[in-house]
Amino acid sequence: MNGAALPDFRRDFARSAEYRRDLERFMKEQERERAKKSDKEDRLDDDMADLAVTVMAGDSEIAEFTKRLDNYRTATVESLMENEEKLAEVQKRLDDMLGKAHVLPNGRRVFKTKDGLRVFDESGTELSADSVDPETIENWRPNAEEYVTDFRQKQTLLEDRERKLDFLDRMDKMEERIEEGDLTQDDLKELEDELDTFTPPDIRARVEGIEWKPPSMKGHFDAASGIVPAAIQSPARSFDQFAPS
Template identity: 40%
Template structure:
């Protein structure tokens, strides 16, 4: 029946796959746009330095260049996420085609010990509905399907985190367009973007970028037997100025 929960869930899963296809196309288009922006940003920074404008103008130009770098790294991370999602989905689909199908159309998996049954969405099917022993041994087990399902869910969560961060970058760029921004506001905005950067984005940054350097400092500070400090220092990192404490 059309009102069965598992049927509605399957319809929603199909819709999500279609949306992912559209997003993949959008990611590629944004990647091409960012390549053009990167060239323009590099030229803008070079002109700003050459003409020796006020310091604030130089900082804004440098920040705009950073935004393009962060945006490019985010798109790279999204495209990598797309590839992993496609692989995880293919792995799930392969097992779903081999899954045992109940009379009402549910695709289910029995545990290896043969005492429990779960459907493709992780809902347990009681023994009063389906005897686990009635599922032939050649069908995939829950222990085989569950990790692939969990990985797919984690990748979807990562994708949403990346999309949220991409929106932060768009908001930061909009803040620059709206009008004048103070040095303190600019430094605070940059610090927020660096501290809130998803690991998948940070891993896609150039190795010599300040945000990547900060991650290296954090890892060194948390390594066993490393000198004890109050926290990783941001001093000396090229291109990054920590925000000025209130009242300083």
């Protein structure tokens, strides 16, 4: 082997080793740069996703929804005032009939049907012939058909009042949420959906100026209609606090 070639060989080998080290350093640096770039892109994607989720509701959007709430509140209070008048009227008729009703020894007030065959008490419950003989009730007294028809109407009015008082409570909570601030578009959409879901149909028609025909008041009672449900005990609630000043 040529001895003179050995130093050249070692020199070339050394250069080759240095080249490999440089190449490895370069490749590692490239890998670090790619990792940094990937992390930066991931953080940017996360930031964009967060931004998309937390888009705040605009002032004009909130103002428009608040106006809707005001309109629905006004319509609901007006409807409740009308409901109160109707309740007073039907209660007066009921009181008049109760004052003229046949009274049993136990204090129970009863009404017989026009055909003189069946008897109902003041809570709308039919009594058996063993409890009271229809023949003992004078014909001049109010009949069961008149009394139970008004009794059913009162129940319907009480149910309607309770439903609308609940609706006012729900709108109060919506307004409280708006006053808390930091309302996102998703939050506002949820409030709008809630309002649309729970608005009574007659209130919606009143606000939108659409003609609305209410369903019949549980039907006119006649002797063939069967036993009448017992009175619905609705809690006494006042809507004076909701009335416009």
